[in-house]
Amino acid sequence: MxxxxxxxxxxxxxxxxxxxxxxxxxxxxxxxxxxxxxxxxxxxxxxxxxxxxxxxxxxxxxxxxxxxxxxxxxxxxxxxxxxxxxxxxxxxxxxxxxxxxxxxxxxxxxxxxxxxxxxxxxxxxxxxxxxxxxxxxxxxxxxxxxxxxxxxxxxxxxxxxxxxxxxxxxRGKSYLAIGSVSMGIAGSIVDADFFQSYLGMRNEYVDSSEILRRIQQNIFDPEEYKLALNWTREHCQEGEDFNREKNIKNRQEKDQDWEFVVKMTMIMRDLMIGNPRLVDQGFGEEAQGHHALLAGFQGQRQWTDFLPDGDFSEALLNSSFDWNGIRAPYLVATENDALNGVSMLFNYLLTNTAQIFADVRTYWSPEAVARVSGWKPEGRAADGFLHLINSGSATLDGTGKQRIGDKPVMKPHWEISDQEVDACLKATT
The missing domain is CATH 3.40.50.1070 (Rossmann fold)
Structure with missing residues (x-):
């Protein structure tokens, strides 16, 4: 803005x-x-x-x-x-x-x-x-x-x-739906009347195939892509592959997936806010973007059973930094869950901090923890706890590596240091 x-x-x-x-x-x-x-x-x-x-x-x-x-x-x-x-x-x-x-x-x-x-x-x-x-x-x-x-x-x-x-x-901004309804999740049935009547926003839509089209036709900034890929290779740690041996991709295939998700991240951002650099390449329409303050990516199931999923793109866009340095987060709801996206938007605008999108997977009672681990929770966990698991767009700001004194916090982007960015990246696979 x-x-x-x-x-x-x-x-x-x-x-x-x-x-x-x-x-x-x-x-x-x-x-x-x-x-x-x-x-x-x-x-x-x-x-x-x-x-x-x-x-x-x-x-x-x-x-x-x-x-x-x-x-x-x-x-x-x-x-x-x-x-x-x-x-x-x-x-x-x-x-x-x-x-x-x-x-x-x-x-x-x-x-x-x-x-x-x-x-x-x-x-x-x-x-x-x-x-x-x-x-x-x-x-x-x-x-x-x-x-x-x-x-x-x-x-x-x-x-x-x-x-x-x-x-x-x-008021006047857009929610951009990339794709449609994900796995029958009601929150991803985007209700345009709700956005217009309650939030004063408009709705924009593109098919998921638009991401694939832009990748195949190189509709992104090539200079930024080089920077982004080098930064990703240096700072984003590849985790252990838990697939069955017959399903494990070889090194070349994994490298191609890394290249794909980096391009995908740039393209999702460009779809939201536009990119004037695309004009120089002859893509004036794509350069405009969709004036989106918030977006969602359907992903599941058709896309993610076929192509690399949106987790890298969503997590990085929702973070307060990337290869261009420290900056305000771009809000993207995983699985096009527009209603969870609106919750993220409210919290972001009220606090100026990045937002965690996570599933509430399980309540662990103290007795259940003791049964499976032999250890009974104590202190703040004495009554049990909720287990939250990243469902795509959990921001890297949520790693607990940003600090005020010795207290782990999430900060507005202008208060985050380069050292904290490095610590967040090192805490993430």
Whole structure:
């Protein structure tokens, strides 16, 4: 993405001139500025840049100023709307009427002209008009003009902003289905109405054979392919082959499979976001991509009983690094499981971290563990544990090799070091 949606701050004021509005102008605008300072300090877009905020040009005391604010928000690519006020104001005249923007109101908890009254009245107006809005209110009373944001209000402001930005970033993007329904998995029956009505996204589709076509016709960047293959040979460890002896491929066949999955990885990414380098090769249409924030690859069964499967491509795309260095992950759901993909998308947009796609295979009770191993779990595993097994797109970020102090974590890509990338790769076969 080149342009991310901004958060718009609407300072709402009692519009009665002659002493009331004048006494509240500075307090109200400072309240908006304090929220901007919080957001720009604490929130990041998926590329790591601080979140951008826009404040209305003036406090909003009536419909004229509300309209001017809406016009500014339209020009400035505002995707999330937060109204703040320390006082009673005229609700239906000052509320945000844009039906597409996620909205919240912070009503200041004070006693002089309580923001709680505006908060309650205007939330009711939002409900009456079918325009959902979230209410934010502090537990403790503050003095008028106090610019400190209490911890409980701070948490609510940040939670709303993260969720609102996730909604705004999703809007207008695509889910790209590569293939169709996998092995009867209901989650891979892609429901276009759900994506459009609930997420504001559109759906794109290509047949799995498009990957094969691009491999056979060399529709990928040849220079990047050389880099990618050399990097893969150096950093991606080939694991033990557990196939029966009669089914084990020879060295040449395995090398060809490595070449295939590297090309496949590049092509799946190009299908999602496009690749301007393809224009130089005469593939202008393929260079555009499908504007996909999320994709899924059917794989099973027809593809994977015939060709190398998607595990390498999915795992690497979902990681925060590849042969081009450290970068934001590309979200790809294994087996075209769009609903699990949406869960990955939500978590990614809320945390800016890569996502693990894994099957919940088995619950191991302490008694079952003791029966098969002779060892009884203790500590955090004393009540047993769930066994998760990679079903394709489990990110390499999930190897436990990224650290904060001595604690294993998963980080936003801009916090990951080259040493941690190397450790994640060495922990993976």
């Amino acid at each position: 080149k342009t991310y949606p901004k958060i718009g701050i609407r300072p709402i004021i009692d519009g009665r001139l002659g002493g009331i509005r004048e006494s509240l102008e500075e307090t109200t605008m400072n309240m908006a500025k304090a929220v901007v300072a919080l957001f720009q300090t604490e929130l990041r877009y998926p590329d790591g840049t601080p979140v951008a905020c826009v404040i209305a040009d003036s406090c909003i005391g009536g419909v004229q100023e509300a309209a001017h604010c809406a016009e500014k928000f339209e020009r400035e690519n505002v995707g999330v709307s937060l109204s703040v006020t320390p006082c009673w104001c005229y609700g239906s005249e000052t509320m945000d009427m844009n039906p597409l923007l996620p909205k919240a109101i912070w009503g200041f908890n004070g006693t002089e002209r309580p923001g709680a009254v505006y908060l309650a009245a205007t939330l009711a107006a939002h409900n009456q008009k079918g325009l959902p809005a979230f209410g934010i209110y502090g537990k403790d009373v503050q003095d008028m003009g106090d610019q400190h944001i209490p911890e409980d209000v701070r948490e609510k402001l940040l939670a709303f902003a993260r969720a609102g930005l996730a909604v705004a970033i999703m």
